[in-house]
Amino acid sequence: MPARRQRCVIKIMKIIKDIEFIPGGGERNRLDIYIPDGIETPAATILRIHGGAWRAYSKNDLHVAHRLIDHGFIFVSTNYRYSSQARFPAQLQDCKAAVRWMRANSAEYGIDPERIGVCGDSAGAHLACLLGVTGNTRHFDVGLNLDQRSDVQAVGAWYPPTDFLIWGKHFIDCGFSKETAASVFECIPAFLGRPIDVATENAKLASPMSYVHSGSAPFFLIHGKKDPVVPYLQSVVFADALEKAGVEAKMILIDDAVHGGPQFDADGNFMPLVEFFKRSLR
Template sequence: MRGGRRGGTVSRAWSGRARLLAGGLALAGAVAGCSGKDAGAGPATAPTGDGVAVGERDPNGDAGIPANDPAGMRRDLDLAYGTGSSARRLDLYRPASTPAGGLPLVVVIHGGAFQYGDKRDMAVHVRALVARGYAVASLNYRMAPAATFPAAVVDVKGAVRWLRANADRYGLDPDRFAALGESAGAYLATMLGVSADRSFPEDAELGNTDVPSAVRAVVHLYGPVSFLTMDDEVRANPACKPGDASHDAAGSPESLFLGRQITTAPGLVAAANPVTYLDRDRALPRFLVEHGRVDCTVPYQQSAGLADALRAAGATVSLNLLDGRGHSDTFPLAERYPGILAFLADALR
């Protein structure tokens, strides 16, 4: 096993030999019966280059992001990581060669208010990471309103178990998995990081339940965490307008994700909060948490509160709150990538 107690590592002993039991506590009550059975993925948007030669660097800064797909990149598209829903698909991208011991893997998870988006939307991450020698799995998952919590969480955990169970087939190192997500995808990446020892009612449907869903590192980019505090946090930000405080509404992304208006279901909100799963007696992955201070879609206090809770639980956390930056299109991903790459290189070494 690599690393120390807080490294969030996974033993390789199960792989092709004896298997580790994922274990954990089955969530009952609040989450029972909350999950829809099927929700298709959003429309595919294929990764595209911008006409710049392969390998030429992003003109916006020294981000280490090729403007087009890295030369020799291998693609396995629309791999089914589970049955029962057409959304349970992933694209796996790998460098041209596989080192002895296998490739470290970064699971990237798209955002979209829990309702839309597609695995092909993460092309910038795919290019940047494959160019640095990582395998990258970009996931689709069931989305609201057709599928409600914990459906998406179940799916991403099942996808990681599938990838680990098939690590030998695809040349992956099952002990060096990380997760990266934007917005709603950051929430799901964080749930991967904090709930590795928890089981959910639908886990058996995806199989590989004796394989861990743990990751060693999480990159959380401007994601929601504590749904019931979001509107108060938006109101407290002078950069935001009164109309931006809409998360408590019945039609908000968070309410649709839970299948209930969040103000009427505090127990369900707590079950969906990643902080609920933190425990000082359990190994946690390393976290890189980044958020813009003028984000009026998901308030930056969500990430600040997550970092505080993770540290209190004994996790190693790097928190970057960016002045003058907002959500998604106004978040400076190009200039953030050197730090992301340095974090992953250290966490997965």
């Protein structure tokens, strides 16, 4: 699941690069902090989780950074272990460790520990969704700063996989072939440890849908209706489950969009997400 990659110019006061949120964890356990000029602290902060099929790209993919920084958010971009290094739940454990680190070091960097949002696209959106629905359990909290919480207060997700158990069915329901699904699922064995059609327990464990509850964070989902990688029904069923649990779930479906592309950055599709974060993290 390739992430959208785009050059951007970021106007900021301070950048702190390559902070080890897990000491000794190497490059994949580092994050960067971007602090905008002139903000009052402690400030609402958004953690960005990159996409890339859980096996590619990095915290240096900053296509949304400047737009969020311009609206007064502290922006944190994190790496996590690739599936070639460790299978799930390692990636979620790393993201939760990053959130705990943010809270443990909030005073030093001006982060408001009660106003942390998360955003991501594709595989990063999947991990962002998991952060949003697992705040009521410590099952995935391992390692350092365990005196800190790993919940988040708002989630923005572009084209997230939300239910591995019906992902294949959604390809067919959206008019794609079994061959298309098979080509996408090539990345799954390394992530779940087994092919998706026989990894039932791991697929359930890795599905945000499995953890939806009334205390989940509010969500904003954006998906292209022609997405050939993560069918848009993955967002539809997830939003429906959140709403049935009494959780806010906003959603934009873009008729002609696929898996990434300029439509997602258009003001009409991006600014509602900014306003959602402003309202949810005020």
